[in-house]
Amino acid sequence: MLLPKKDKFIAEVLSHIKFPFDKEDIKTELEHHILDKMEYYNEQGYDEEEAEQLSVHDMGDAGEIGVELNKQHNPFIGWVWVITNVLVLFSVCVLAFSLIPFFSSLAGTIPQSNIIYTIDLDEQVKIDDRVIKFTHVIYEKNGSMNIIYEHYDTRLWASGWGFHDIGEIEDNLGNKYWVGSSSSRGGIKTRSIRTVNDFSAEADTLIIDYDEFNRRYRLEINLPIGDQYE
Amino acid sequence: MNRQKKILKNIGILLVLCFLLSRMYGFYLTPLAAHESSERSIHYGPSEVVHIEDFDGGKYILGKYDKWVSCNTVHRLLLFFWRFGSQPIGFENDTTKVVTFTWGITYLDTFRNHYVYGIINDSSIQKIEIILPDGRILTQTEFYDDLFLLTWQELRNGYYQGFSLRAYDSESNLVFVEDEQI
Amino acid sequence: MNIDKGLIGGSTFLLLLSLLEEADRYGYEIIRELDKRSNKVFQFKEGTLYPVLHKLENKGYVRSYVKRGETGKERKYYKITEKGQKQLVEEKKKWELFSLAVNRVAGGEVHAFA
Numbered sequence: 001m002l003l004p005k006k007d008k009f010i011a012e013v014l015s016h017i018k019f020p021f022d023k024e025d026i027k028t029e030l031e032h033h034i035l036d037k038m039e040y041y042n043e044q045g046y047d048e049e050e051a052e053q054l055s056v057h058d059m060g061d062a063g064e065i066g067v068e069l070n071k072q073h074n075p076f077i078g079w080v081w082v083i084t085n086v087l088v089l090f091s092v093c094v095l096a097f098s099l100i101p102f103f104s105s106l107a108g109t110i111p112q113s114n115i116i117y118t119i120d121l122d123e124q125v126k127i128d129d130r131v132i133k134f135t136h137v138i139y140e141k142n143g144s145m146n147i148i149y150e151h152y153d154t155r156l157w158a159s160g161w162g163f164h165d166i167g168e169i170e171d172n173l174g175n176k177y178w179v180g181s182s183s184s185r186g187g188i189k190t191r192s193i194r195t196v197n198d199f200s201a202e203a204d205t206l207i208i209d210y211d212e213f214n215r216r217y218r219l220e221i222n223l224p225i226g227d228q229y230e
Numbered sequence: 231m232n233r234q235k236k237i238l239k240n241i242g243i244l245l246v247l248c249f250l251l252s253r254m255y256g257f258y259l260t261p262l263a264a265h266e267s268s269e270r271s272i273h274y275g276p277s278e279v280v281h282i283e284d285f286d287g288g289k290y291i292l293g294k295y296d297k298w299v300s301c302n303t304v305h306r307l308l309l310f311f312w313r314f315g316s317q318p319i320g321f322e323n324d325t326t327k328v329v330t331f332t333w334g335i336t337y338l339d340t341f342r343n344h345y346v347y348g349i350i351n352d353s354s355i356q357k358i359e360i361i362l363p364d365g366r367i368l369t370q371t372e373f374y375d376d377l378f379l380l381t382w383q384e385l386r387n388g389y390y391q392g393f394s395l396r397a398y399d400s401e402s403n404l405v406f407v408e409d410e411q412i
Numbered sequence: 413m414n415i416d417k418g419l420i421g422g423s424t425f426l427l428l429l430s431l432l433e434e435a436d437r438y439g440y441e442i443i444r445e446l447d448k449r450s451n452k453v454f455q456f457k458e459g460t461l462y463p464v465l466h467k468l469e470n471k472g473y474v475r476s477y478v479k480r481g482e483t484g485k486e487r488k489y490y491k492i493t494e495k496g497q498k499q500l501v502e503e504k505k506k507w508e509l510f511s512l513a514v515n516r517v518a519g520g521e522v523h524a525f526a
Contacts, residue, residue, distance in 0.1 A: 013459070025488070026462075028488070029439060029462065029488050030459065030462065032438075032439075032440070032485070032486075032487060032488070033439050033440045033443075033458065033459075033462075036440040037440065037458070058457070058458050059457060059458050059459035060456075060457020060458065060459040060460055061457065061459075062459070064460070065457075065459040065460060065462065065463065068460070068463035069462060069463045069466060071463070071467075072463055072466035072467050072469075072470055073466070074233075077233050077234060077237070078233065080237055081233050081236055081237050081240070084237055084240035084241060084244065085240060087240070087244055088240050088243050088244055088247070091244060091247040091248070091251065092247065094251060095247060095250060095251060095254075098251070098254055098255075127273050128270050128271070128273050129270065129271070130271075130273070153271070158253055158267075158271070159253060159254050159255060159256035159271075160256070160267060160268070160270070160271025160272070160314075161268070161271045161272040161314070161318070163273075212273060212274075213273060213274045213275070213295070213296075213298065213319070214296060215273050232469060232470050232471070232472050232475075233470070235472070
């Protein structure tokens with residue numbers, strides 16, 4: 001159904017609207033009005049062309065309406081609105097993107113077949129704003145001792161330096177363990193694993209001793225010795 | 231809701247998001263705020279700030295904490311903000327030496343800033359001097375309490391060279407010499 | 413009698429807000445209602461309704477939403493807001509003062525208001 005008079009009327013109105021994002025809405029609204037009015041004339045017995053002619057005529061002067069409508073669709077406010085919308089969307093995306101690491105899983109999981117024993121822990125320490133929660137100790141057949149812990153910052157959404165050094169790893173026999181590795185994954189709550197090599201099978205206590213720049217904690221974890229797990 | 235209100239709502243949301251993002255990415259409004267947060271999050275300090283000095287793109291913050299001496303850096307960001315630089319953690323003062331010092335480098339687009347800082351354990355020392363292999367000599371006679379800080383710039387891709395640090399007493403007698411390789 | 417002055421006169425807000433207070437309506441519906449109730453006294457160019465509706469929306473007196481009406485067609489409806497309700501009370505007061513004054517000047521039935 002071609003309605004050239006209606007289209008011309010709407011095009012004329014829209015030519016006065018300076019804010020582009022509102023044109024579609026205005027077009028739809030006016031179009032619906034004209035179509036409704038045409039339906040009314042059709043019911044009165046007018047044919048399509050007459051109905052269109054009359055309906056468009058009833059609308060009034062397209063130029064005048066366009067000018068008045070443009071006053072209500074301030075392009076400056078319109079653009080500020082569009083720009084702030086884009087900025088909000090952008091910031092939300094950046095925020096969402098920043099949160100992705102939060103959902104990743106623990107690094108360095110240990111194959112079940114390598115494990116001699118696992119101890120579940122519930123030891124929590126705090127230094128400055130950081131809470132460190134020791135969750136597991138896993139001893140492997142190759143002598144590796146793994147300390148698994150989580151840490152997070154108690155300040156809301158804070159950024160800062162990473163936390164890599166949980167302290168010196170010792171045992172009750174006086175051995176100190178330096179060689180090993182550590183890895184971390186995560187965003188707001190980081191899950192980490194610290195591994196030391198060649199941990200003594202004779203030792204019955206694992207000691208984690210942190211003493212740096214006047215911050216201290218010391219954990220002593222009882223270990224099952226040889227005959228208890230073999 | 232009319233458009234002005236929507237704009238106000240957007241601005242409100244943006245402020246909250248900006249706050250969250252600035253926290254997450256470590257933007258601070260003042261250099262000292264960045265410095266303090268840097269120390270606390272690395273579990274050092276709070277140090278007593280003895281001297282603050284500008285360099286292109288940031289500030290050196292010279293401070294003491296217990297037996298340690300530090301020169302943290304903070305960087306300017308987007309005109310209004312500050313964020314962590316490097317080296318928040320100090321070195322331990324060795325009181326058996328007349329001068330204990332260390333050095334650091336911060337990098338800019340085309341330059342790198344070298345800085346040497348330390349503590350003087352002998353009150354007879356009146357002058358600290360750094361001699362660079364190319365002949366440049368930097369001196370400091372006004373100390374910050376018993377701390378000193380000397381800085382210079384090199385081209386970013388320039389040759390790395392060591393330096394010689396010397397300390398003199400009031401009669402210009404050489405009291406201390408140490409050569410550093412970089 | 414036709415009053416063909418466009419929909420710009422002082423009582424426009426009063427008329428539109430009154431109609432929207434009864435129900436949410438879209439533009440064509442408002443025109444039809446005005447025709448019907450005023451016995452076609454208020455005849456004006458229908459397109460001039462929209463700048464006024466959009467002005468009411470900008471002022472926060474109404475808000476709009478798109479809904480499928482009884483006919484199954486999507487239409488942009490206008491709904492009066494709380495602020496609009498308050499404005500309507502104001503407009504009614506203004507109108508009463510105005511008609512009272514007109515009546516007094518015209519020497520009409522002053523006693524009716526006394």
